[in-house]
Amino acid sequence: MCPIPLNWKLGDPILSPVEDMLSLDPVEIGSKATYKLLIGAIVPRPIAFISTVNSQGICNLAPFSFFNGVSSNPPAVMIAITRKSHGEKKDTLRNIETTHQFVVNSVNEWMVEPMNQCSAEYPYGVNEMQTVGLTPLPSQKIQPPRVKESAIHLECELYDTLNVGDGSEGSSTIVIGKIVMLHIFSAAYKDGRILLEEIKPISRLAGTSYGHTNDIFQVPRPKLFQK
Numbered sequence: 001m002c003p004i005p006l007n008w009k010l011g012d013p014i015l016s017p018v019e020d021m022l023s024l025d026p027v028e029i030g031s032k033a034t035y036k037l038l039i040g041a042i043v044p045r046p047i048a049f050i051s052t053v054n055s056q057g058i059c060n061l062a063p064f065s066f067f068n069g070v071s072s073n074p075p076a077v078m079i080a081i082t083r084k085s086h087g088e089k090k091d092t093l094r095n096i097e098t099t100h101q102f103v104v105n106s107v108n109e110w111m112v113e114p115m116n117q118c119s120a121e122y123p124y125g126v127n128e129m130q131t132v133g134l135t136p137l138p139s140q141k142i143q144p145p146r147v148k149e150s151a152i153h154l155e156c157e158l159y160d161t162l163n164v165g166d167g168s169e170g171s172s173t174i175v176i177g178k179i180v181m182l183h184i185f186s187a188a189y190k191d192g193r194i195l196l197e198e199i200k201p202i203s204r205l206a207g208t209s210y211g212h213t214n215d216i217f218q219v220p221r222p223k224l225f226q227k
């Protein structure tokens with residue numbers, strides 16, 4: 001195992017185990033093989049547990065790990081929603097395109113299994129939040145409900161979308177949401193910061209692997225470039 005060189009200084013040698021590299025052209029290996037490599041290469045990934053409603057107000061809930069923050073002015077997040085096997089849109093995307101609203105709910109240690117159940121392909125109009133036994137909590141500024149059991153809720157309004165690919169399987173729509181309200185488990189909020197030990201976030205790794213966030217270390221940012 002490579003030790004974490006926390007006492008490393010500018011100019012010190014880097015203790016890396018990396019030697020020979022394998023080079024793969026995504027066109028040659030195809031999109032399915034590329035997908036498997038991407039979910040192993042882009043790790044760890046945060047998980048957005050997205051609640052939306054359809055035009056009848058029925059809730060939909062599904063996890064997405066091609067997810068990240070984008071900006072703080074305006075505060076914004078992105079999720080990439082891939083197409084299904086015959087190019088159909090997932091329910092989350094259909095609902096966001098219809099209502100222009102969604103909530104990003106966090107996935108914490110205590111809710112991994114219900115989150116995973118919500119990734120099953122339920123028919124359109126099935127309320128996964130009710131099916132798995134999670135509790136809807138009204139949002140303040142938008143229609144889709146929040147997930148009461150999640151430690152963080154971000155109410156979002158659609159800012160923009162960008163299609164990547166031709167709409168066939170594996171291509172995606174990037175959804176950018178402007179955060180219009182943040183909700184934080186009060187025990188996890190202190191002096192303007194979020195206490196990770198209270199929210200116990202889970203990350204997605206490759207395949208069916210997940211990671212805890214419990215081996216945290218500090219690396220102070222350099223103030224000035226020093227040589």
Ligand SMILES: Cc1cc2nc3c(=O)[nH]c(=O)nc-3n(C[C@H](O)[C@H](O)[C@H](O)COP(=O)(O)O)c2cc1C
Nearest residue numbers: 062063064065066080081082090091092119120121
């Ligand atoms: C942890 C996890 C992360 C996922 N990340 C994504 C993702 O980033 N993009 C995506 O399109 N599907 C992702 N999925 C699969 C969707 O959750 C799945 O296709 C789900 O059925 C979509 O539900 P919907 O049709 O109700 O929107 C993920 C599944 C899991 C378990």
